[in-house]
Amino acid sequence: MKLFEAIKKRKSIRKFEAMKIPRKDLEKIVGAASLAPSAMNQQPWRFVVIEDVSKKKQIRQSYENCRKALGAYKQDTEFVENGVLFAVFMEKEKLKPEFSTALAVENLLLAATALGYGSIVMTAPVSHKPSNELICELCNKPAGLELVALVVVGKAGEAPERKERSGLKKTLFWEEF
Numbered sequence: 001m002k003l004f005e006a007i008k009k010r011k012s013i014r015k016f017e018a019m020k021i022p023r024k025d026l027e028k029i030v031g032a033a034s035l036a037p038s039a040m041n042q043q044p045w046r047f048v049v050i051e052d053v054s055k056k057k058q059i060r061q062s063y064e065n066c067r068k069a070l071g072a073y074k075q076d077t078e079f080v081e082n083g084v085l086f087a088v089f090m091e092k093e094k095l096k097p098e099f100s101t102a103l104a105v106e107n108l109l110l111a112a113t114a115l116g117y118g119s120i121v122m123t124a125p126v127s128h129k130p131s132n133e134l135i136c137e138l139c140n141k142p143a144g145l146e147l148v149a150l151v152v153v154g155k156a157g158e159a160p161e162r163k164e165r166s167g168l169k170k171t172l173f174w175e176e177f
């Protein structure tokens, strides 16, 4: 798939068909994430792949609690269990680790798209203390790392409309605002 096609095709998917993703695809996806630029090439990102059914159930439940606690709109959270989860961490003592890790996450999403998978990145579970702690515990997080995002990748079970974007009129400026 061509780059611009993948960029256009990527949309947040919140419905997945339960299936396993071959390990070689998971490695290819994280390999692409690891090619992202990073401040001083410090590569602060770490990715934990979570496929275990019981772990995914616990994370789904805590995500559901998290959405309630945040007062977010109601979601069918089954997608959390049906996909493969990537818990994304950063080494917090590195330079601009969140920025670099976010760039790696975008690579991850585009690589997943190019391989024909749907995906979504979520940070609500990062902001919700009980979900954050659960994910860190399930991943046996070592000291010095911090959770940045939870990404779900899987076989898309929906084809949502493109969410509207602001357009260049609002976002692009030549020389000055």
Ligand SMILES: Cc1cc2nc3c(=O)[nH]c(=O)nc-3n(C[C@H](O)[C@H](O)[C@H](O)COP(=O)(O)O)c2cc1C
Residues within 6 Å of the ligand: 010, 011, 012, 013, 014, 120, 121, 122, 123, 124, 125, 163
């Ligand atoms: C930093 C970040 C955090 C997000 N967190 C969540 C989340 O917790 N739950 C969720 O359903 N979607 C989450 N999303 C997905 C956004 O809602 C989605 O990207 C946005 O609505 C644009 O839609 P699109 O991805 O289909 O283009 C997040 C996206 C980003 C970039």
